[in-house]
Amino acid sequence: MKPILFAAALITTGGMAQSQTLTVIAPDYFGSEWGPGPAIKDGFEARCGTCTLEFRTGDVLPRLMLEGDRLEGDVVIGLSTDTTLRARDTGLFAPHGQPLDALTLPIDWDDETFLPFNWGYNAWVYDKTRVENPPTSFAELIEREDISLVWQDPRSSGAGLALLLWVDQLYGEDAADVWAALSERTVTVTAGWSEAYGLFTEGEADMVLSYATSPAYHIVAEDDDSKAAAIFDEGHYLTAEVAGILTGAENPELATDFMAYILSAEFQDMIAYGNWSYPSALPRQDWPEVMRDLPFPDTPIHYDEAKAEERRDPALDLWLQGMTR
Structure with a gap:
């Protein structure tokens, strides 16, 4: 999504986002003080106005499998491509609604349910x-x-x-x-x-x-x-980590805004440094210099x-x- 269109989308949903809380279910590392979560929380809250982003951390896939449709949250983040089929088969996810042309992974990606935010x-x-x-x-x-x-x-x-x-x-x-x-x-x-x-x-x-x-x-x-x-x-x-919107999201509009935020340059920069992984929607020339200079595998398996x-x-x-x- 273009930056101007993304900003307009946030302005359009700004009224609905007043005093709303976006609940993101994430792995422990993601929401910790040394993970990318705190910076992402600050960045998203600055864009959405008075909304709040809260992380519920723990083992993501076991929680999905155990709680099923009783799971309370809006977005799930941190699932691996090696486990997404089990997550998909729960029927708990809605389409992410984002364009995929900005993705820069070395593998083809056409998934309408799960959106990659990093890979490695x-x-x-x-x-x-x-x-x-x-x-x-x-x-x-x-x-x-x-x-x-x-x-x-x-x-x-x-x-x-x-x-x-x-x-x-x-x-x-x-x-x-x-x-x-x-x-x-x-x-x-x-x-x-x-x-x-x-x-x-x-x-x-x-x-x-x-x-x-x-x-x-x-x-x-x-x-x-x-x-x-x-x-x-x-x-x-090669594995990628993905995010998805829950079908039972209490704030689906805010969840959609968060998925758009994942593709923003701001979020992608946070992932590069906060998660020490390749960002999913930045070309290699825009990666941090330290990451560009590292030896890079030629062949993805x-x-x-x-x-x-x-x-x-x-x-x-x-x-x-x-x-x-």
Whole structure:
């Protein structure tokens, strides 16, 4: 949506937005003081006048599945493309109503229900002071016995699920052998990303499963360029995070305004720095310089939501086989 048209839309709905509250259901990280939520809240409230944006945080998909049509909220944000089919099948979402021509993801996007607000490549991040010659392929990582790893459980972590599907796409029915090899050099498998990354930064492992953009945080926030993402020849798994409007939204007009706000340059800039991920509606030349300068994977590896759902359980079976050898 053009900036002028977006502003006009907000002015038009300004009367309806008086004293209204937009409730956004989001993951814990999103609404935390170090996440993008606080800046987004300030930015949206400044545009909509006297309305209020409130985050209800927690595990988004389990809440959708558990509460169903009893779920109270207007917008859901933070679902991964690896789990959107389960969310879609709840029947709880309405069309987002936004044009998609501004999107800049490296995959085609024609979804009228879920709107991507960021995307990223999963990557193994290493400490340059510990790993002088990082692997340049997944095949090499499997063979390297001199590198210790920490990563996330695919049953409880979005990053872990992405790794599961990454290996599934590369190795198929041979994936159990991959997991067996990786397990021999794995310090631990954690429930979530924060725990794994914390162990890595504390020096407990040489490499951690994270994102290709993770080093940007260290460069900007800590003036530390000792972290880097290993870029693999085979390509990297791509996931996007999305937002959607609930069919039972108490303030559907305000929810629609928020979806338009997602595509604004202001929101997209907040995502780049607040979420340390690639913005979904900014061309690469408009990304922060630190993000443009990072090594960038050439080949996206991606499952659409149907394939991700189809392969999840078989891939988990192979993971369990490999990890228990």
